[in-house]
Each structure stands twice: as C-alpha cells, then as structure tokens.
Amino acid sequence: MSKVTVTTKKAPNQIRRQAPNLSDAPYMEPIKTIARLFNPYWLACIPLTAIIVIIWNTAAVAQDGEAPTLEELQGTLNTIWILIASILVIFMNAGFGMLETGFCRQKNAVNILAKNLIVFALATIAYWAIGFSLMFGGGGDGNPFIGLGGWFLTSEDPATYGLAPFPAGLPISVFFLFQVAFAGTAATIVSGAVAERIKFTDFLIFSVFIVGISYSITGHWIWGGGWLADMGFKDFAGSTAVHSVGGWAALVGAAILGPRYGKYDQDGRANAIPGHNMSIATLGCLILWIGWFGFNPGSALVASKDIPYIAVTTNLAGAAGGIVATFTAWFKDGKPDLSMIINGILAGLVGVTASCDGVSYFSAVIIGAIAGVLVVFAVGFFDTVLKIDDPVGATSVHLVCGVWGTLAVGIFNKDAGLITGQFQLLINQIIGIVAVAAFTLALSTAVWLALKATLGLRVTQHEEIEGLDIGEHGMEAYHGFVKESDVVGGLSAGGFSGVDNMVHNE
Numbered sequence: 183m184s185k186v187t188v189t190t191k192k193a194p195n196q197i198r199r200q201a202p203n204l205s206d207a208p209y210m211e212p213i214k215t216i217a218r219l220f221n222p223y224w225l226a227c228i229p230l231t232a233i234i235v236i237i238w239n240t241a242a243v244a245q246d247g248e249a250p251t252l253e254e255l256q257g258t259l260n261t262i263w264i265l266i267a268s269i270l271v272i273f274m275n276a277g278f279g280m281l282e283t284g285f286c287r288q289k290n291a292v293n294i295l296a297k298n299l300i301v302f303a304l305a306t307i308a309y310w311a312i313g314f315s316l317m318f319g320g321g322g323d324g325n326p327f328i329g330l331g332g333w334f335l336t337s338e339d340p341a342t343y344g345l346a347p348f349p350a351g352l353p354i355s356v357f358f359l360f361q362v363a364f365a366g367t368a369a370t371i372v373s374g375a376v377a378e379r380i381k382f383t384d385f386l387i388f389s390v391f392i393v394g395i396s397y398s399i400t401g402h403w404i405w406g407g408g409w410l411a412d413m414g415f416k417d418f419a420g421s422t423a424v425h426s427v428g429g430w431a432a433l434v435g436a437a438i439l440g441p442r443y444g445k446y447d448q449d450g451r452a453n454a455i456p457g458h459n460m461s462i463a464t465l466g467c468l469i470l471w472i473g474w475f476g477f478n479p480g481s482a483l484v485a486s487k488d489i490p491y492i493a494v495t496t497n498l499a500g501a502a503g504g505i506v507a508t509f510t511a512w513f514k515d516g517k518p519d520l521s522m523i524i525n526g527i528l529a530g531l532v533g534v535t536a537s538c539d540g541v542s543y544f545s546a547v548i549i550g551a552i553a554g555v556l557v558v559f560a561v562g563f564f565d566t567v568l569k570i571d572d573p574v575g576a577t578s579v580h581l582v583c584g585v586w587g588t589l590a591v592g593i594f595n596k597d598a599g600l601i602t603g604q605f606q607l608l609i610n611q612i613i614g615i616v617a618v619a620a621f622t623l624a625l626s627t628a629v630w631l632a633l634k635a636t637l638g639l640r641v642t643q644h645e646e647i648e649g650l651d652i653g654e655h656g657m658e659a660y661h662g663f664v665k666e667s668d669v670v671g672g673l674s675a676g677g678f679s680g681v682d683n684m685v686h687n688e
Contacts, residue, residue, distance in 0.1 A: 257349020263485035264356050270476025271363035275302050277469030282374045284463025285574040289649025290378045291659035297373045301389050305366035308394035310335055316398035318343040318406045326409035329402045364424050368397045371428030374574035375436040379646050382654045384633045396625050397427050400618045415614035419481035421536030421587035422618050429581025430622040438630045439639055441571030443646055452565050460520055467524040474531045478538045495538045499550030503530020506554030522558055528579045529557035533587040545594040553583045588615050
C-alpha cells in the first residue's frame with residue numbers, strides 16, 4: 183500500500199507563534215508597562231512644559247548673569263498674562279463667526295464667515311496705522327478729545343502711548359495686540375445686525391471706518407486719558423467703549439439698510455426667519471463665554487490677585503443672564519427658546535463687563551439677571567415696534583445690555599455706587615453713555631448714508647433671494663448637501679420654504 187501524505191492548513195494563531203514578534207519578548211515587558219502609564223494627553227504636555235521652563239528660565243536669568251528683581255519678574259508675568267488674554271479675545275472672532283452663521287440662513291453662510299474672518303484682518307491694519315495713535319497717542323498729554331503721535335506703531339518710546347517703561351509697564355507690542363483684539367470686536371458686532379442683505383464691499387469700508395476712527399476716538403475719551411476719564415466715568419472692560427459703540431453703529435446700519443425680504447407682511451407683522459444651524463450657534467456662544475475670561479480679566483493689564491475675582495464676577499453674570507433669559511422667554515412665548523438662552527448668556531457677560539472689577543458677587547448676579555430680562559424684551563421691541571431687522575440680536579445684546587452695564591457701575595460699585603448712597607458716579611455714567619451715543623450715531627449715520635448714496639448699501643433682490651454666497655462670493659458653504667428647499671419644493675438655494683414662498687409671491 184502506498185503512503186499517503188496529508189497536508190493540513192495551520193491556524194492563524196499557530197502561524198503567528200512560529201514568527202514571534204519582538205514586542206512579545208520577555209525583556210520588553212518593563213518597557214511596555216512604562217509606556218502604558220503615558221497616554222497621548224500626557225505626552226502632549228511634554229513640549230508645553232518645555233516651553234514654560236524655557237520662558238521661566240529666560241526670565242529668571244538677567245543678561246549680566248544676575249538674578250532678576252521682583253519688579254522684573256512681575257513685569258514678565260504681566261506680559262505673558264496679557265499675551266494669553268489677547269489670544270483669548272482674538273479667538274472670540276471664531277465664536278462671533280459661528281454664532282452669526284448659525285443664526286442666519288445657510289444660503290448666506292459663506293458671506294457671514296468671510297465677513298467675520300476678514301474684519302479682524304482689516305481691524306488689525308487700520309488700528310495699527312491710525313486707530314492706536316488716535317486712541318493712545320500723545321501719552322495722555324492733556325488732549326481731552328483725541329490722541330496724536332506714534333503713527334503706524336513707529337515710536338519705541340512707551341510714553342508715546344501712555345505706557346511706563348518695562349518692567350513697570352507693558353511692552354508696546356503686547357499692549358497693542360490686546361487693544362487691537364478689542365477694536366476688532368466692535369466691528370464684528372456690526373456684522374450680525376446687517377447680515378444677509380449688505381454688500382460685502384460696503385461692510386469692509388465701514389469696518390475700517392469704525393475701527394480706525396470712531397471706536398478709537400471715543401476709546402481715547404474713556405481709556406486714553408480723555409475727558410470722560412478725567413470726569414470720573416468708569417468702564418473697566420468696555421460695556422460702552424466696545425459693546426455700545428458697536429451696537430449704536432449696528433443699529434443705524436440695520437435701520438438704513440431696511441429689513442430682509444420676507445421679514446414683514448404687508449400689514450407689518452414680523453415673521454420669524456429661523457437660523458439654519460443652532461448647533462454651530464451654541465458652540466459659538468461657548469467660545470465667546472470662554473473668550474470673555476481674557477476680555478474682562480485681561481483688562482486689568484496686570485497679573486494680580488484681582489484676576490480670579492474678575493473672572494468669577496464675569497462667570498456669575500453670564501450664568502445668571504442665561505438662566506433668567508431662558509425662563510423669561512419660556513414665560514413670554516411658552517417655550518424655552520435656545521436662541522434666547524444663547525443671547526441671555528451673552529447679555530449677562532456684556533452687562534458685567536464695565537463693572538466686573540468693582541462689584542460684589544451678589545451684585546454681579548443681579549446685573550446679569552437684569553440683562554437676561556432686558557435682552558428678551560429688547561429683541562421683540564426692535565423686531566415688532568421699531569421694525570429694525572437684526573438677524574442675530576446684536577443690538578439687543580451689545581447695545582441695550584452695554585448701556586445697562588455702564589449704568590450698573592454707577593449703581594452697584596462697592597466704593598462709589600448708588601448702593602453706598604453716592605450719586606456722582608451714576609451721573610458720570612449717564613453723561614458718558616449720552617456722549618458716546620451722540621458721537622457714534624452722528625458719524626455712523628454719515629458714513630452709512632454716504633455709502634448708500636455712492637456704492638449702494640444693499641444687494642439686489644435677486645441676490646438676496648438666491649443667497650449672498652452665490653451673489654457675492656460665487657460659492658456655497660454646503661455644496662453637495664441636500665437642502666431643505668430642495669426637499670420642500672426646489673425653492674431658492676438655502677432658503678426657508680415659508681419665507682421664500684412669501685417672497686416669490688410678492
């Protein structure tokens with residue numbers, strides 16, 4: 183009988199055993215045990231730790247080899263803190279962009295994102311060229327109305343911009359970076375109120391104007407050693423200097439532009455035009471909330487024990503504003519509106535911005551809570567009474583609550599507020615609000631009307647119905663995605679069926 187040879191197929195695990203892996207060797211066990219202790223998050227901290235050590239070592243060793251003085255160490259710490267705060271405030275541009283985009287229709291998403299991105303670039307150049315000098319130039323030489331000198335950031339003398347030499351004062355570079363972050367915020371506020379119908383070119387021109395001239399001049403009055411500061415007006419982080427200035431300019435722009443097509447019926451009844459992405463709007467709100475911890479605590483311009491206190495008053499007011507706005511809208515409209523939760527949080531943050539360094543925790547909660555009520559009713563007031571179409575509620579949040587926050591200083595300030603029986607600070611606050619409002623309204627109206635008479639402020643009706651993404655930029659934010667209008671009946675790209683039907687029927 184012949185011998186039969188049988189060949190069997192080995193199991194995969196048998197094959198693996200025949201070719202041992204180096205990592206399975208016994209001597210590798212201690213190495214693998216150590217490696218398991220370090221996850222990717224720990225490993226990512228290694229370069230960050232190295233950077234901190236290098237910075238600290240550089241600060242700790244003077245050029246002549248001697249140990250630095252306490253004043254030099256404090257100056258270095260101040261500089262690092264304001265640099266971090268500047269980055270937080272600049273990052274708020276992402277929050278504004280996401281918030282405004284989510285609150286508006288998808289057919290205008292590219293336009294809104296483009297405006298929010300380019301506006302900080304424009305603000306940086308305009309503020310570098312003239313705005314910073316108009317605001318701080320002259321070093322507080324007694325000019326009560328306007329700063330002069332040091333154009334294009336050319337002066338290397340800190341006194342030119344009202345700064346003491348380092349380490350007693352901040353370096354010019356980091357002071358400029360922090361201030362330009364604030365300047366860009368004022369222009370960004372305008373973007374939301376005029377969204378979905380303004381020409382891209384006109385918005386860019388107005389942004390340069392408000393940052394380079396309007397914001398910088400009134401900012402000199404308040405923060406540059408101008409007449410309001412001499413009078414005793416207090417605005418710690420910008421309820422008026424930043425938010426109200428942007429709010430007044432936005433109000434005029436929205437009024438002159440007119441409402442979006444389909445916003446009002448023939449009988450004047452306001453129609454809701456829902457935002458297309460509340461997820462991105464909510465994320466934008468959270469980014470802004472985080473950025474406010476650079477906005478308010480950074481305004482101290484030093485790294486001191488007051489920073490955590492300011493951060494807590496800021497957070498308490500934002501939280502109170504969100505909670506109260508939620509229940510106010512719930513009671514008023516029968517539903518807890520997410521957009522009101524978002525705007526309530528921002529309203530509380532805006533409201534406490536002027537007073538966050540000088541009010542108690544309890545007062546911060548009251549300020550934020552009142553702002554939460556104000557923003558809910560302000561949205562309805564602008565929408566239905568004044569017939570001013572503000573797609574994101576920018577005027578309600580930044581103007582109304584900015585004014586309230588400035589008044590709150592005169593009421594709740596622990597040292598000189600109305601709660602201490604003193605009236606002068608409240609009077610100073612009222613004078614400051616009126617003065618900044620009059621100046622900003624006058625200049626903004628002149629520029630808006632000039633743009634309308636020359637370039638024409640508004641896109642055509644066809645472009646507005648089709649969407650500014652196509653009309654102004656020739657692209658779509660969600661190209662390839664199924665749109666609601668496609669599903670409902672092939673209406674204009676990115677539009678909402680009810681609104682677009684109404685527009686087409688007009």
